[in-house]
Amino acid sequence: MEKPLTVLRVSLYHPTLGPSAFANVPPRLQHDTSPLLLGRGQDAHLQLQLPRLSRRHLSLEPYLEKGSALLAFCLKALSRKGCVWVNGLTLRYLEQVPLSTVNRVSFSGIQMLVRVEEGTSLEAFVCYFHVSPSPLIYRPEAEETDEWEGISQGQPPPGSG
Known part of the structure; x- marks a missing residue:
């Protein structure tokens, strides 16, 4: 039984x-346990033709945590120019982080939401891709305020004393 x-x-x-x-992203991609490469290069498993994308921009890498029988994943930045x-x-060249169940x-310029659903196979994993018509990540912009302008020069800032 598989x-x-x-x-x-x-x-x-x-x-x-x-x-x-x-346009070139398949709806389903089954992959062995080697790193899955994303970029615009010919050796990328997931090829995206975007000018600011490196040939090998990032990888999704399966691994086993000590004491676990389930695949875990990390995301590694492979671009020397971008982050x-x-x-x-923020990850720079060769930095990596483990992925949790839901990842932004x-x-x-690409927004990607990755959801990990555990399986018991250690031989392969499968990716299902969906193109979203609307933004996936909402990062609130920092708001500028004039809060500090009302504080006289002689007084310490609030909360510092």
């Missing part, structure tokens, strides 16, 4: 190019 595969449900969004940015934003952390990823 063991169920771990599933990565990946939603993709690009604010200006829309669905055309993901990747994952769950509030942003790079080269």
